[in-house]
Amino acid sequence: MKKFTFALVSLLLGTSLLAAWPLESPSAHAVEETKPAAPPSAPPKEPAADIAAPTLQAAVERFMKQLALQPGFEPWQQATWTSYPLGPGMHGWVIIVSAEGSEAGYLVIHSGEADTYRLTEYGKGSYPLFSLQTLHRSLVQLELIEYPHQTERLYFGPLQALWKITVQNADRIWYIDAKTGEEMPFTGDAKLPKSKPPSGPNVQAFTTTDAKHTIKESGQSEPAEPYARLPWVQSQSGKPLPFDDLKQLIAQGSKPVYAAQLYEGSVTVPLPVAGFQVWSSGDRFVQFRQDDDRFLPYEALQRLGRFYP
Numbered sequence: 001m002k003k004f005t006f007a008l009v010s011l012l013l014g015t016s017l018l019a020a021w022p023l024e025s026p027s028a029h030a031v032e033e034t035k036p037a038a039p040p041s042a043p044p045k046e047p048a049a050d051i052a053a054p055t056l057q058a059a060v061e062r063f064m065k066q067l068a069l070q071p072g073f074e075p076w077q078q079a080t081w082t083s084y085p086l087g088p089g090m091h092g093w094v095i096i097v098s099a100e101g102s103e104a105g106y107l108v109i110h111s112g113e114a115d116t117y118r119l120t121e122y123g124k125g126s127y128p129l130f131s132l133q134t135l136h137r138s139l140v141q142l143e144l145i146e147y148p149h150q151t152e153r154l155y156f157g158p159l160q161a162l163w164k165i166t167v168q169n170a171d172r173i174w175y176i177d178a179k180t181g182e183e184m185p186f187t188g189d190a191k192l193p194k195s196k197p198p199s200g201p202n203v204q205a206f207t208t209t210d211a212k213h214t215i216k217e218s219g220q221s222e223p224a225e226p227y228a229r230l231p232w233v234q235s236q237s238g239k240p241l242p243f244d245d246l247k248q249l250i251a252q253g254s255k256p257v258y259a260a261q262l263y264e265g266s267v268t269v270p271l272p273v274a275g276f277q278v279w280s281s282g283d284r285f286v287q288f289r290q291d292d293d294r295f296l297p298y299e300a301l302q303r304l305g306r307f308y309p
Contacts, residue, residue: 056083056109059117060095062211063107070215070277072293073124075099081107084130086155092120094130094153103128108155112210119209121158121285125292130178135163138181142174153178156193157206158296159260159269159304179290184267191263207297209281216280219247223272223289224255241307243276243284243298249309250275258288260305273307 060081068076079099086092092110096103106128108120127134130153139145148168154175155161161178175184241256249256250273259270275287277295285295 054115056093056117059109059211060107063109063119063122064097066214067122067124070218071220073105075104076124079104084153087153090155092155094128094155096128096131097124102126103131103133106130108161110206116210118207119279119283120206121294121296123292123294127179127291129161129294130163134179134181135176138163138176138183139165142183144174154192157304158300160193160262162192179294184263186263186266191266193263206300207281207283209279209283213279213281213283215277217278218276219250220275220287221250221253221255221273223274224257225272239306240302241309246273246286246298246307247276249273254309257308258286258301258305259308260301262304269305 060083064076064079064081067073068079076097076099079097081095081097083093083095086094086108090110092108095107095109097105097107103126105122105124107122108129109117110120112118121129123129135151136145139149144165144167147170150166152164152166153161154164155178162184163176163178165174165176167174172187173189175186176182177184246256256273257270258273259268261268271288271290271294273286274289274293276298277285277287279285284298286298286301288294288296
């Protein structure tokens with residue numbers, strides 16, 4: 001009986017101790033997931049102002065659209081055009097512009113940096129550079145039209161553009177000025193510019209004017225008759241004429257003449273100044289009257305010849 005009583009007391013005591021000991025359950029902490037802050041969005045970029053022309057066609061159309069806004073170029077607004085390569089390794093083209101079925105001008109374009117095309121020279125009128133009509137007239141005058149022959153365009157730079165005529169079984173070669181159609185006084189390549197054709201794009205960089213640029217300034221004057229005054233024939237030294245001085249002469253109505261000796265001095269070309277155009281690229285083109293109007297880069301002219309005020 002005593003053993004039973006002791007066991008009962010022990011059981012009750014153990015139960016009391018268990019009840020007195022607090023049953024600690026794990027606290028239910030709310031876990032807040034911390035997400036990394038989103039990086040601030042970059043400010044929107046402005047669209048690039050320099051838009052490269054992805055194709056020759058796009059470049060030609062942009063140049064023509066800009067020039068069509070200038071006095072005397074109005075026929076270009078509804079004109080069509082045809083491109084011809086300037087020979088192997090030249091990375092350039094002559095663009096013959098036609099309006100209402102007749103030739104109305106030209107552009108010379110060279111490939112520049114990636115997806116860009118540079119304007120080397122240009123002109124308006126019925127006698128464009130590398131005109132097939134002018135070539136045909138010259139072949140008739142030289143009595144070569146009836147013989148089997150090959151023609152090749154050679155472009156060494158502004159004022160140095162030629163047709164090379166090779167006649168089957170002939171013992172000589174004919175060179176014809178690509179603008180005037182006049183026969184050159186040499187029959188071989190000894191007097192041609194010694195500079196080699198460029199081996200890749202960007203080498204023949206006569207200008208920096210590409211299809212994103214516009215004409216920002218221009219001026220015109222009545223050109224002189226280049227043979228009325230002959231300082232360039234009388235060996236009177238011309239001088240490098242700063243472009244601002246040339247602009248002033250044009251504004252004053254003066255009639256300067258430019259002359260260059262080409263092909264190792266075998267050809268002298270006098271050109272009356274008729275105006276100028278300045279592009280947003282910084283390139284400056286001088287307008288000359290040579291059968292019709294022709295625009296040549298001022299920097300190249302300074303290397304080739306001299307102005308006679």
